[in-house]
Amino acid sequence: MDQAAALLDYVLRLADSNLVLGQRLAECCGHAPELELDIALTNISLDLMGQARSLYQYAAELKGEGCTEDDLAYLRTEREFRNPLLVEYPNEDFAYTILRQFLFDAYNQLFYQALQNSSDARLAEIAHKSIKEVRYHLRFSAEWCIRLGDGTELSRQKMQTALDDLWDYTAELCTPNATDQTLLSTGVAVDLEQLKAPYFERVEEILTKATLEKPNYEPFQQGGKEGSHTEFLGHLLAELQVLQRTYPGAEW
Amino acid sequence: MDKKSWPLWEVFIRSKSGLQHKHVGSLHAVDAQMALENARDVYTRRNEGLSIWVIPSSQIVASEPEDEYIFEAAKSKVYRHPTFYDIPDEVGHM
Numbered sequence: 001m002d003q004a005a006a007l008l009d010y011v012l013r014l015a016d017s018n019l020v021l022g023q024r025l026a027e028c029c030g031h032a033p034e035l036e037l038d039i040a041l042t043n044i045s046l047d048l049m050g051q052a053r054s055l056y057q058y059a060a061e062l063k064g065e066g067c068t069e070d071d072l073a074y075l076r077t078e079r080e081f082r083n084p085l086l087v088e089y090p091n092e093d094f095a096y097t098i099l100r101q102f103l104f105d106a107y108n109q110l111f112y113q114a115l116q117n118s119s120d121a122r123l124a125e126i127a128h129k130s131i132k133e134v135r136y137h138l139r140f141s142a143e144w145c146i147r148l149g150d151g152t153e154l155s156r157q158k159m160q161t162a163l164d165d166l167w168d169y170t171a172e173l174c175t176p177n178a179t180d181q182t183l184l185s186t187g188v189a190v191d192l193e194q195l196k197a198p199y200f201e202r203v204e205e206i207l208t209k210a211t212l213e214k215p216n217y218e219p220f221q222q223g224g225k226e227g228s229h230t231e232f233l234g235h236l237l238a239e240l241q242v243l244q245r246t247y248p249g250a251e252w
Numbered sequence: 253m254d255k256k257s258w259p260l261w262e263v264f265i266r267s268k269s270g271l272q273h274k275h276v277g278s279l280h281a282v283d284a285q286m287a288l289e290n291a292r293d294v295y296t297r298r299n300e301g302l303s304i305w306v307i308p309s310s311q312i313v314a315s316e317p318e319d320e321y322i323f324e325a326a327k328s329k330v331y332r333h334p335t336f337y338d339i340p341d342e343v344g345h346m
Contacts, residue, residue, distance in 0.1 A: 034258070036279050036290040043293055140289065147282075 006182035007120070008062045010189060012072070013082035013179070013225055015055035019073055020233070021087040021104060022048035023240055025097075033094055040140060041097070047133040054126050074244035078227075078234050085224040086169035088233045095148060095158040099166055102141035106202045107173040109138045110195045119187035142206045149210025156211065163207070164215050171219035174199055177226065260309040261287040263294075265301035273305050281306075 001009075025045035032038035056069035063072075086104055091097045112134055115127035148155040174196040176184070183189035207214055223229070243250060258280040264273035276295045281287035287306040295301070315322075330336050 034280065036281065036294055039297075040290070040293040043297065143285075143289070147286075 001178050001182045003182065003186060004062070006179045007188060008059060009082060009179045010183055011055055011059040011062060011123070013084075015052050015059055015072070016081045016083035017087050017104075018048040018052035018055065019240075020081070020083045020236065021101075022046075022052060023236055024087065024089075024091060024100070027091055028097060044101070044137050044140070047137065051126070051130045051133070054129070058122050058126070070244065074241045078229055078237055080227060081229065081233060081237070082225050082227065084169070084172045085221055085230055086166065086173065088224070088230060088236060089166060089169065090232050092162070092165075093158060095155070095162040096166065098141055098144045098148060099159060099162040101137065102145045102206065103166055103170055103203065104173075105134060105138040105141045106206070107170075107195065107199050109134045110198055110202075111190055114190040114195065118190070123188065145206055145212075146210045149207070149212045159210065160212055163212055167215040167217070168219045168221045170200075170203070172222045172224060175222060179225075258282055261291075261306045262309050262312060263287075263291045264305040264307075265291075265295055266303040266305075267301045268299075270301075273303065276301075278309060 022045045025041050025048070028041045029038065029045075032041055052073070053069060056072045059072055060067045060069050086100060089096065089100055109131065112127045112131040116124050116131065118124045118127065145159070149159045150156070151159075174192045176189075176192045180189045180192060184191060204214060260278050261281055262278050263276050265276050266273045279287065279290050279294055281290050284306065288304055291304045291306055296304070326332070
């Protein structure tokens with residue numbers, strides 16, 4: 001894989017992760033259990049959308065030929081999306097929303113921290129800006145994991161159910177692929193292998209505080225970063241992209 | 253929302269350039285920690301502030317409208333205002 005192709009793939013992966021997770025949180029607007037939570041979740045969504053925009057703008061420049069951030073977000077098909085599977089998982093209930101967020105935030109904070117040292121100045125800059133937001137996201141989602149896990153019998157049950165499901169998707173986050181290998185040699189990419197131990201340490205620390213049981217199977221789901229997605233992504237993109245596809249070039 | 257486990261809290265925010273905390277509104281939360289975080293989410297979206305105070309609404313003690321007479325006495329006491337007094341020039345700026 002050549003450097004340019006790998007870089008574009010890498011940036012799109014980051015942008016897609018933020019867009020898809022941001023979209024999932026946006027679905028909570030008006031539906032969260034409490035008003036204050038509604039605002040908190042949509043705030044996080046907006047933060048992620050902001051990060052997605054910076055990344056899509058960079059990707060558009062890398063692509064050239066007049067490509068814009070909107071082309072990348074609204075006109076690419078499912079198999080062109082490079083986000084890990086975890087972020088496309090639907091909002092089954094509030095436990096899923098919070099746990100999905102936590103499992104991603106714990107990784108994202110470590111990732112951005114490392115990305116600040118990327119040899120790619122643009123990525124380092126984006127990481128430097130984004131980490132301030134992600135620190136807060138992690139604080140929010142970790143706290144709510146603990147509140148719900150170490151909550152009532154019902155909330156704990158729901159959290160355990162969500163954990164048993166979502167655990168399978170944690171493997172992909174810290175698993176490097178060909179893109180990572182290509183970019184590691186030039187110092188652009190983060191060494192995901194290095195994140196694995198601290199990530200699972202952090203996750204297990206919070207799960208323990210939340211009195212939740214770590215599932216007793218090895219997580220193994222992969223493929224999102226290569227474009228092989230769950231059946232959920234298609235529906236998400238249909239909603240996200242329908243307006244632009246029906247009325248190309250439409251503007252507010 | 254269970255009214256008993258999600259009491260109402262009053263929120264006060266001091267802005268970057270401000271000298272005092274101003275009342276900005278109220279919200280529901282289970283405990284102080286959540287109240288602070290909810291306040292951050294709800295009331296500092298547009299960079300309104302740097303410092304947050306939250307207090308359970310039940311802790312606020314307020315004067316009663318019927319007790320307005322306690323404010324009567326201050327109305328015609330013009331000598332309680334500093335501007336009532338002429339400062340001789342020799343004193344300079346006080």
